[in-house]
Amino acid sequence: MVALQEEIMMPIAPGEGPFGLIVCPSRELARQTCEVVEQFLIPMREAGYPEIRPLLRMGGVDMRLQLEVVKKGMHIVVATPGRLKDLLAKKKKKKKNLDNCRYLTLDEADRLNFARSALVKPVIVNVGRAGAANLDVIQEVEYVKQEAKLVYLLECLPKTPPPVSIFCENKADVDEIHEYLLCKGVEAVAIHGGKDQEEREYAISFFKAGKKDVLVATDVASKGLDFLSPTFSMLLTMTCPVKLKTSYTGLDELEDVARQA
Helix, strand or coil, X not given: CHHHHHHHHCCCCXXXXXXXXXXXXXXXHHHHHHHHHHHHHHHHHHCCCCCCCEXXXXXXXXXHHHXXXXXXXXXXXXXXXXXXXXXXXXXXXXXXXXCCCCEEEECCHHXXXXXXXXXXXXXXXXXXXXXXXXXXXXXXXXCCCHHHHHHHHHHHHXXXXXXXXXXCCCHHHHHHHHHHHHHCCCCEEEECCCCCHHHHHHHXXXXXXXXXXEEEECHHHHCCCCCCCXXXXXXXXXXXXXCCCCCCCCCHHHHHHHHHC
16 A cells, blocks of 8 residues: 555656565565465556556576566565565665665564564464464374385375375475385475475476375475465374474474464
């Protein structure tokens, strides 16, 4: 609304902006956030309101493709920290900054390390009981020896229909499990921070569309991504985390899905 008000009062000049800045911790979450912003803007365009231009800045995407939006002026920027730094560096070189920015949103800031030192007596708002999973979610813990995990994983998959998500502690585990499942004929995709943007987008889009049955991922996939459609049948974590949460799921991604399921 602020961007719309500013555009109505005085149209944005070429190279000016943004009025709003959203910083996301991962590329997938940044893209999803920008898509939501676009959905809000579609009815405004159809109603004849001035054009509001969002800009997505994230790694793995050629920055030259975004120059047209930058030249016209951008009302809203959704960015990952690294590409935001690049954007500000370029603006600084051209003696431009964020003087026009009225709103800053740090997505999942409560999970960032700096939040503990920056916040003074923060107010925490919980929907429902803190740490409580949805009543429709059944949580189970199975102790399996390391050498038997892959075989046991394969035995678990036929027990429930797809889609299924498997969370791992590191990239090497993701690649190992993904390769094992492919060898066993399982329709699986994988994402982690070491894969290029094209591979990550392929995995997300095919899994969401139901073209792949299993998603193997590190916590990159847990950064608030909208996986409500399709609805998960089963979530598996291959490694017990160091810090267990009060919901006994042990992983943020499981707790998030459990609240939404």
